[in-house]
Amino acid sequence: MAEVSKRFFIKARDFVRAGEGAIQVQGLLKSIGYGADLIRRISICAYEAEMNVVMHGGDGELLLMIEPHRIVLEVNDHGPGIQDIELALQEGYSTATPEHREMGFGAGMGLPNIKKNADSLDIQSGNGEGTCLTIGFRLDAG
Amino acid sequence: MLRASGLSRAKRAKKRRRPPGSRVGKTLLALFNLGFYEKGNAIERKVITVSDIREVLHAEIFSGEDRVNAPVTAGTASDLMSDMLTGQNSGVVLMTGLCNVQTIRTAVIADVAAVVLVRAKRPTREMILQARGHGLALLSTPFTMFTACGRLFSKGLRGVELKAPD
Ligand SMILES: Nc1ncnc2c1ncn2[C@@H]1O[C@H](COP(=O)(O)OP(=O)(O)OP(=O)(O)O)[C@@H](O)[C@H]1O
Ligand SMILES: [Mg+2]
Numbered sequence: 513m514a515e516v517s518k519r520f521f522i523k524a525r526d527f528v529r530a531g532e533g534a535i536q537v538q539g540l541l542k543s544i545g546y547g548a549d550l551i552r553r554i555s556i557c558a559y560e561a562e563m564n565v566v567m568h569g570g571d572g573e574l575l576l577m578i579e580p581h582r583i584v585l586e587v588n589d590h591g592p593g594i595q596d597i598e599l600a601l602q603e604g605y606s607t608a609t610p611e612h613r614e615m616g617f618g619a620g621m622g623l624p625n626i627k628k629n630a631d632s633l634d635i636q637s638g639n640g641e642g643t644c645l646t647i648g649f650r651l652d653a654g
Numbered sequence: 655m656l657r658a659s660g661l662s663r664a665k666r667a668k669k670r671r672r673p674p675g676s677r678v679g680k681t682l683l684a685l686f687n688l689g690f691y692e693k694g695n696a697i698e699r700k701v702i703t704v705s706d707i708r709e710v711l712h713a714e715i716f717s718g719e720d721r722v723n724a725p726v727t728a729g730t731a732s733d734l735m736s737d738m739l740t741g742q743n744s745g746v747v748l749m750t751g752l753c754n755v756q757t758i759r760t761a762v763i764a765d766v767a768a769v770v771l772v773r774a775k776r777p778t779r780e781m782i783l784q785a786r787g788h789g790l791a792l793l794s795t796p797f798t799m800f801t802a803c804g805r806l807f808s809k810g811l812r813g814v815e816l817k818a819p820d
Contacts, residue, residue: 527755527756528755528780530756530759531756531759531760531763532759534759534763535759535762535763535788538762538763548744548765552744552764552765555763555765556739556763556764559739559759559760559763560739615735615752615754615756616733616734616735616752616754616756616757616760617735617736617756619734619735619736619737621736621739621740622736625736625739625740628740
């Protein structure tokens with residue numbers, strides 16, 4: 513049961529607005545007054561996941577749910593899905609295009625960085641099924 | 655003759671390199687490095703301001719004119735977004751050759767204090783608006799990445815691995 517729940521639309525390949533959802537999540541968490549480190553971790557995860565939807569996925573959404581003991585980010589899209597999740601989680605693995613790399617992305621560090629910053633990460637995806645990331649952060653441990 | 659002396663020199667060198675001498679040597683070197691490290695980095699490092707950066711880098715400022723006394727705790731340089739998103743970059747100055755609106759958004763997410771575009775790259779209107787909207791200082795320097803970093807380092811600014819407390 514979420515006390516606060518916010519939804520942000522993500523448009524695939526829209527590099528003009530890419531990352532806006534994550535920035536709004538960051539602003540919202542700052543206004544509530546969470547600790548700087550927690551805000552940093554959540555914002556980074558939201559941004560990495562949102563950029564992945566813009567670059568690799570299809571249209572989708574970013575959901576922020578604030579519960580009494582945890583904060584959950586759900587990022588889902590209706591894109592091509594991730595064929596091999598194990599492989600995608602490896603540092604350095606990337607299918608980014610030259611266009612993405614020109615913008616400074618495509619190091620294959622996004623998913624590993626989400627895993628590192630989150631307390632829990634669940635990835636549901638498959639070929640042609642879209643992708644859904646559920647990223648959890650404990651509130652009790654600061 | 656030549657060969658013999660060569661051999662004996664090699665032998666002597668080998669003898670010198672053998673333990674426990676090498677262990678003593680290593681310890682002494684480590685102690686020396688520690689002293690040097692302390693002196694060269696930890697103690698002399700400084701927190702500088704956006705105003706200092708503007709001056710040292712002969713930079714033009716596009717955002718943050720109203721907060722030029724904001725402190726900058728360390729420096730980092732990269733053209734890779736993931737470098738900004740890993741590690742502790744809050745409150746630092748980022749030197750980059752990447753000049754697009756994602757540079758600004760990534761900097762905001764990473765909570766950096768200032769972005770310096772190197773090689774006289776000029777920000778777009780959208781970049782300036784975004785930076786202003788998020789209280790991020792945005793500057794442009796005519797210097798190359800290497801020179802810009804060197805100039806700030808010589809002013810006492812250090813890398814994130816030796817970051818002054820926020
Ligand atoms: N939402 C998604 N839909 C489809 N494929 C995805 C999605 N997210 C990630 N992937 C796949 O997983 C790979 C690894 O993702 P990851 O975020 O780790 O690296 P990257 O996005 O390629 O580079 P970086 O994040 O460092 O800019 C991607 O290159 C892509 O093939
Ligand atoms: Mg990514």
